Amino acid sequence: MGKKLLIHNEHVAGIHTYEVYRQMGGYASVEKAIKTMTPDQVTDEVKKSGLRGRGGAGFPTGLKWSFLAKPEGVPRYLVCNADESEPGTFKDRYLMEKIPHALIEGMITSSYALGANTSYIYIRGEYFYVARILETAIQEAYTNGWLGKNILGSNYSLDLYVQVGAGAYICGEETALLESLEGKRGNPRIKPPFPAVAGLYGAPTVVNNVETIAAVVPIVNNGGEEYAKIGVGKSTGTKLISASGHINKPGVYEIELGIPVEEFIYSEEYCGGIRNGKKLKAVVAGGSSVPILPTELILKTAKGEPRLMTYESLSDGGFITGTMLGSGGFIAMDEDTSIVKNLFTFARFYHHESCGQCSPCREGTGWMEKILKKFMNGTANEADVDLLWDIQSKIEGKTICPLGEAAAWPVAAAIRHFKQEFIDIAKSKKFVDVSHYNRLNKTKEAV
Amino acid sequence: MPKVTIDGIEIEVPKGTTILQAARMIGPEVAPPTMCYYSKLKTSGGYCRTCIVKVSKGSAQNPNPMPKPVASCRTEVMDGMEVQNITSPEVLEARKGVVEFLLINHPLDCPICDQAGECDLQNLGYEHGAVKTRYEFKRREFEVIDIGKYIKLHMTRCILCYRCVKTCEQITDKRVHGVIHRGDVSEISTYIENAIENDFSGNVIDVCPVGALTDRTFRFKSRVWFTKPVDAHCGCNKCSGKVRLWLKGEEVLRVTARKDQWGEVEEFICNSCRFEKKKKSDWVIEGPSPISHQSVISQNHYNHLNEVKIQVLKQQKALGFAETKGDSVTRK
Numbered sequence: 001m002g003k004k005l006l007i008h009n010e011h012v013a014g015i016h017t018y019e020v021y022r023q024m025g026g027y028a029s030v031e032k033a034i035k036t037m038t039p040d041q042v043t044d045e046v047k048k049s050g051l052r053g054r055g056g057a058g059f060p061t062g063l064k065w066s067f068l069a070k071p072e073g074v075p076r077y078l079v080c081n082a083d084e085s086e087p088g089t090f091k092d093r094y095l096m097e098k099i100p101h102a103l104i105e106g107m108i109t110s111s112y113a114l115g116a117n118t119s120y121i122y123i124r125g126e127y128f129y130v131a132r133i134l135e136t137a138i139q140e141a142y143t144n145g146w147l148g149k150n151i152l153g154s155n156y157s158l159d160l161y162v163q164v165g166a167g168a169y170i171c172g173e174e175t176a177l178l179e180s181l182e183g184k185r186g187n188p189r190i191k192p193p194f195p196a197v198a199g200l201y202g203a204p205t206v207v208n209n210v211e212t213i214a215a216v217v218p219i220v221n222n223g224g225e226e227y228a229k230i231g232v233g234k235s236t237g238t239k240l241i242s243a244s245g246h247i248n249k250p251g252v253y254e255i256e257l258g259i260p261v262e263e264f265i266y267s268e269e270y271c272g273g274i275r276n277g278k279k280l281k282a283v284v285a286g287g288s289s290v291p292i293l294p295t296e297l298i299l300k301t302a303k304g305e306p307r308l309m310t311y312e313s314l315s316d317g318g319f320i321t322g323t324m325l326g327s328g329g330f331i332a333m334d335e336d337t338s339i340v341k342n343l344f345t346f347a348r349f350y351h352h353e354s355c356g357q358c359s360p361c362r363e364g365t366g367w368m369e370k371i372l373k374k375f376m377n378g379t380a381n382e383a384d385v386d387l388l389w390d391i392q393s394k395i396e397g398k399t400i401c402p403l404g405e406a407a408a409w410p411v412a413a414a415i416r417h418f419k420q421e422f423i424d425i426a427k428s429k430k431f432v433d434v435s436h437y438n439r440l441n442k443t444k445e446a447v
Numbered sequence: 448m449p450k451v452t453i454d455g456i457e458i459e460v461p462k463g464t465t466i467l468q469a470a471r472m473i474g475p476e477v478a479p480p481t482m483c484y485y486s487k488l489k490t491s492g493g494y495c496r497t498c499i500v501k502v503s504k505g506s507a508q509n510p511n512p513m514p515k516p517v518a519s520c521r522t523e524v525m526d527g528m529e530v531q532n533i534t535s536p537e538v539l540e541a542r543k544g545v546v547e548f549l550l551i552n553h554p555l556d557c558p559i560c561d562q563a564g565e566c567d568l569q570n571l572g573y574e575h576g577a578v579k580t581r582y583e584f585k586r587r588e589f590e591v592i593d594i595g596k597y598i599k600l601h602m603t604r605c606i607l608c609y610r611c612v613k614t615c616e617q618i619t620d621k622r623v624h625g626v627i628h629r630g631d632v633s634e635i636s637t638y639i640e641n642a643i644e645n646d647f648s649g650n651v652i653d654v655c656p657v658g659a660l661t662d663r664t665f666r667f668k669s670r671v672w673f674t675k676p677v678d679a680h681c682g683c684n685k686c687s688g689k690v691r692l693w694l695k696g697e698e699v700l701r702v703t704a705r706k707d708q709w710g711e712v713e714e715f716i717c718n719s720c721r722f723e724k725k726k727k728s729d730w731v732i733e734g735p736s737p738i739s740h741q742s743v744i745s746q747n748h749y750n751h752l753n754e755v756k757i758q759v760l761k762q763q764k765a766l767g768f769a770e771t772k773g774d775s776v777t778r779k
Contacts, residue, residue: 168629185626190493190521356607356626356633358494363548366631370584387581394544397515398496 001269002256003230005218005238006211010098016133018140021101027146029109029220034154037220042113046216048224050236055081055172055209056287056327058311061216067196068114069204077205078116079181080107080213082123082130083165083172086287087349088329091240092210094252096123096130100137104160106213108146109220111158114206118159122177125167134162169353173401174207175199176355187357188401209327211240232258235310239328241270246334248272261285261307261314262299265332278334282417285314286326288346289406291413292339293323319413339418340425343410344372350407361404364395368411380426388422389415449526453477453500454534466519466530467498471709478709479532480542480571482549482656483608484520485711491613492520495606496545497571501538504529516541539575546575551582552631553657554603562658564671564743567710568606589634594624595642597649597663597722602634605659611635611651618715619645635659646685649721653704653712664722665693665701672743674700679730685717691736692727699725705736 014020021027033042047062068076080103084092096103103121111119123131138160141147149157163181165171171180175189178200199205215237219227228236235257244250247265249272255264264270265280274280283298284290301307302321307314314325333342351365371388374380388411396408415422448459453470454477460469468486470478479500484492492498498520502513507527516538519530532538550572557563589602607626612635615624623638637643643651652660674693681688693701702721704712724730738745 170629190518351630354630356628356630357609358496359545359548359606360496362607362631362633363551367548367551367582367584394541394548398499398541398545400493400518 002254002259003238004254005227005230006095006102006214006240007099007252007254015099016097016101016137018101018137018144021099022144026101027105029217030105030112030146031152033109033112033220034152034156039113039115042109042216042220045219045224046113049219049227050224050231050234051212051215051219051227052235052311053209054211054215054239054327056086056289056324058325061208061212064196064208065114065206067194068206069197070115071204075118075203076114076116077200077203078107078111078114078119079174079177079200079205079207080119080121080210081172081174081177081207082121082127082210083177084127084210084327085124085169085172085353086289086327086329087346088242088244088284088331089287089327090242090244091252091328093127093130094242095210095214095240096127096134100133101141102214102217103134103210104137104141104146106216107160108141108151108158110206110208110213110216111160112156113216116206117157118161120181120200121160121162122171122181123162123164124171125165128164131162131164138162168355169349170355170401170403173403176401177207178205187355188403190400230256230258232308232310233312235312235325239309239325241309241328241330243271243330243332245330245332246275246278246337247332248275255309257308257310259309261309264309264330271330271332274332274334276334278336280332281335281337282333282339284329284331284333284410285323287329288331288349289402289409290324290326291319291322291409292342292417293321293413294417297321297417298323319409320416323413339414339421340372340375343414344369344376346410347372347407350403354403354407358398358400358404360395360398361407364391364404365407367391368407375422375425378425378429380422382423382426384426385415385419385422449524449528451524451526451528451530453530454532460524464524466500466502466517466522466524466528467492469524470519470530470532475708477532479519480567480574481520481709482567482571482606483610485610485613485654486709487711487715488610488613488617488654491610493518494609495549497542497549497575499538499541499545501531501535502528503531503535542575543577546571547577547581549606550576550580552587553606554586554588556604560601560604560658561661561666561671562604562655566658567656587631592636593642593663594637595644595648597718598643598652599661599663599666600635601659601661602636603659604657605635606657607633607635608656610654610656611660614651614654614715615643615645615648618650619643619647621645624651646717646719647715649718650704650712650715653706653715656710662701662722664725668700669695672746676736676738676744678705678733678736680733681720681724681730683717683720686720687714687716688720689714690716690720690730692730692732694727697727699727699730708739 009024043065051061052058147160168186170176171186173188176186180186195205230237238254239257241253253270266273280295282292282294284292301316311325315322347369351369354361354365356362371384392408392411395404450459451469456473479498481498482495499516500519501516504510506525592600594600615622623641626633627636652662674695677692679692691703691705692699704716
């Protein structure tokens with residue numbers, strides 16, 4: 001059994017309430033931090049732990065915190081990014097739904113480390129019921145003196161708010177999130193300046209993922225060095241993985257970074273193998289935007305070493321033979337899956353979610369979807385594969401925010417590893433079922 | 448003062464200058480094209496991505512190249528920075544891609560568009576675009592809307608550069624104009640289609656790089672290259688009164704602000720100058736406006752066109768063409 005730090009007491013009855021959470025040792029990190037540590041010491045512990053951003057990019061959290069500008073007389077903000085919208089990722093929802101106090105405790109400790117007196121949890125609109133759970137938990141924390149003025153008798157005060165978004169994928173991009181939080185249209189900002197210098201309301205701001213903030217709790221409790229012992233190399237600690245697709249046991253699993261991918265897919269402790277005894281065809285390892293990999297490359301790297309669930313091992317070989325750990329949305333596909341159809345679904349998503357600010361993404365995502373639709377209804381020809389490749393290469397890296405890349409990478413990877421499938425479909429001129437897509441469009445028109 | 452090298456040409460610029468401004472200081476040959484950046488409007492730029500350049504050396508301290516192409520209009524220069532614009536094939540290829548993206552949903556209705564002849568997208572497409580489109584699907588369409596009694600909005604032609612939004616935000620006091628919806632169906636709109644009733648709202652027509660916002664008092668009156676631009680002024684108490692008149696014979700067909708070498712207005716003008724003073728006697732005419740000789744508008748400046756025509760006819764006669772009837776020529 002791997003070590004669990006975030007959801008170790010997920011099955012304790014009533015863990016979502018303050019009383020039970022406190023009994024299980026909750027809020028110890030706040031006590032320890034405020035009573036015995038200075039804010040810089042907390043940041044140092046996080047640095048020592050080697051914790052990396054769990055939202056997808058994997059940027060070292062301690063380093064991000066130390067970049068925060070600290071001018072006199074200007075407020076600083078901590079914003080928790082709970083706008084978890086990547087297809088295939090649902091770990092944050094699970095954590096907030098089951099153990100809301102873990103996030104709140106992490107928010108208090110992290111805000112203390114950063115010197116923020118107002119913090120926000122920006123949660124996606126579709127999670128309105130989770131927002132209610134969080135609000136109840138925040139109320140409990142206020143009642144018990146963990147939030148508000150002079151926490152634990154110190155001179156540190158913190159107010160914590162939950163803000164519900166309107167349900168746009170783009171608002172998970174940190175600067176678009178800040179725009180949305182300010183009450184504006186959720187368009188990504190042009191960087192620089194980075195949020196660490198001018199973020200929310202122009203003040204220095206740190207934006208962290210839910211899981212990152214929750215991971216601060218065990219780091220402060222047990223010390224950063226203890227946390228860093230788990231994992232391999234620069235990938236330390238534990239990570240929540242949302243496993244979905246054609247596996248026997250889909251769900252959220254907390255893994256120690258560094259277990260082999262093969263073990264994760266086939267062991268009884270985790271996914272439990274492929275459904276109905278079928279063979280694995282491909283895996284999207286970190287949410288829909290990361291490159292898809294065929295079985296032989298996901299289980300073993302191009303050099304023949306077993307691939308591990310770490311940031312480094314998964315990205316071994318670059319995008320030619322590797323992928324990314326991303327946000328941990330692990331989607332497994334069995335041998336009967338059509339990669340092209342799957343790609344069409346992804347492309348439709350990115351077309352729908354493009355904010356429309358910069359031209360390559362606004363026009364290119366729609367174009368890619370339309371070409372993939374041709375594959376679906378059997379009117380595509382072989383030249384369309386090359387056209388698709390050319391379009392994605394003209395989107396990637398040319399946009400303001402990473403959504404353009406997120407839309408381009410899956411297309412590139414699918415063509416790179418499964419080109420023959422595209423060509424076969426184009427040659428066969430066969431109709432692939434698009435009833436689901438048509439039905440969706442009809443509802444859209446009706447609205 | 449930081450020194451920056453653009454396409455092998457070194458220039459020293461004040462701190463805080465963007466790559467684009469530095470390139471414009473060198474000259475139009477190396478200046479990247481812009482569709483959304485407007486030096487008169489704060490926070491404009493960064494959206495269209497036509498001005499992307501490659502930074503092959505970040506700065507003297509950190510000589511690493513930037514991993515991705517950057518928008519030159521929003522990136523400040525660093526000392527020792529080296530930038531490639533027209534010398535980098537990657538940049539030209541990427542720009543070609545951006546032009547293609549801008550054009551796939553553009554109706555290309557130039558023959559009936561009032562902007563034709565002074566359209567930034569036409570110029571961009573001419574210079575960087577492909578000969579043929581690879582887009583085979585239905586293009587995006589919107590209804591044509593009147594916003595106020597002076598302005599017409601053709602959303603179908605819009606490339607979402609946000610210039611008009613910034614104009615309304617920054618030079619008019621009551622903003623009722625913005626972007627609604629998302630992605631490739633997002634559109635410029637006024638608040639529940641309210642008319643823009645503001646003394647400076649007409650400037651959105653001038654800043655629009657395409658024919659999406661057009662002057663209702665000029666619509667379909669004439670092609671721009673059949674009108675003659677002259678600079679003129681009047682004593683206006685709202686604006687500077689410095690304008691450009693577009694004449695056809697003695698008639699003032701259109702009044703716009705004066706535009707500089709980069710196609711940007713020099714000074715914003717008010718609506719009464721733009722829409723109401725349509726008589727030559729309202730204005731003091733200063734002289735012909737400077738127009739680039741590459742522009743189609745400049746053809747009306749040449750009075751010797753008739754002589755050229757006579758010479759052509761003579762040559763045709765010598766080559767054995769039939770007598771000419773009017774302008775058409777028929778072969779024996």
